[in-house]
Amino acid sequence: MKILKKKIILCVIIALASIALFVINMLQNVDSSTTTGFASAITVISIVKLRQFYRISKNPQLLKKYEIMQKEERFLTISEKSGRFAFLVTIVVEFGAIFVLILLSQNKIATIVSLIAGTQILAYLIIYYYLCKKY
Amino acid sequence: MRNKLEELRKERGIRQEELAEALEVSRQTIGSLENGRYNPSIILAFKIARYFGRPIEKIFIYEEE
Numbered sequence: 001m002k003i004l005k006k007k008i009i010l011c012v013i014i015a016l017a018s019i020a021l022f023v024i025n026m027l028q029n030v031d032s033s034t035t036t037g038f039a040s041a042i043t044v045i046s047i048v049k050l051r052q053f054y055r056i057s058k059n060p061q062l063l064k065k066y067e068i069m070q071k072e073e074r075f076l077t078i079s080e081k082s083g084r085f086a087f088l089v090t091i092v093v094e095f096g097a098i099f100v101l102i103l104l105s106q107n108k109i110a111t112i113v114s115l116i117a118g119t120q121i122l123a124y125l126i127i128y129y130y131l132c133k134k135y
Numbered sequence: 136m137r138n139k140l141e142e143l144r145k146e147r148g149i150r151q152e153e154l155a156e157a158l159e160v161s162r163q164t165i166g167s168l169e170n171g172r173y174n175p176s177i178i179l180a181f182k183i184a185r186y187f188g189r190p191i192e193k194i195f196i197y198e199e200e
Binding site for chain 2: 068069071072073074075077
């Protein structure tokens with residue numbers, strides 16, 4: 001139940017953040033259908049997930065299966081591997097985007113993307129060194 | 136690394152689902168272990184050895200490539 005509770009809290013936070021993004025975007029009255037689409041997609045996914053978690057929490061058999069799956073070592077190994085690969089892909093895409101944005105003279109957006117990429121790399125390094133010390 | 140998991144499981148006449156439930160892993164993990172696609176952690180290897188009542192090295196055979 002502990003794992004499920006954590007997942008529910010995370011899902012609620014994501015849902016609230018995406019609803020806030022959706023509302024702010026609507027209030028600003030600018031044409032940004034991509035942001036609206038993104039926010040609504042995340043909201044819908046979060047609600048579907050919450051419904052799924054609720055169903056699991058009400059069924060002891062499903063809950064046991066779910067908790068086993070969450071702690072299962074092969075599942076964790078696969079998650080770690082996919083996370084590492086996703087991180088690499090994101091960084092490559094961000095650097096590609098920065099390059100294209102500079103070519104298109106979109107310097108402000110390029111700076112924002114650079115900051116995001118820099119923060120990601122910094123976070124990676126801090127977590128890496130912390131884990132090296134821990135283990 | 137090779138293993139005799141499938142052989143031992145079949146010897147005992149148990150299904151992958153039953154073994155998975157006893158070891159608290161998914162059926163897919165048992166399948167991956169049997170096919171040699173996935174190597175278990177030392178904890179899972181001990182759990183498997185205890186379940187079958189055999190030493191680890193009799194179930195998992197390490198071969199240098």
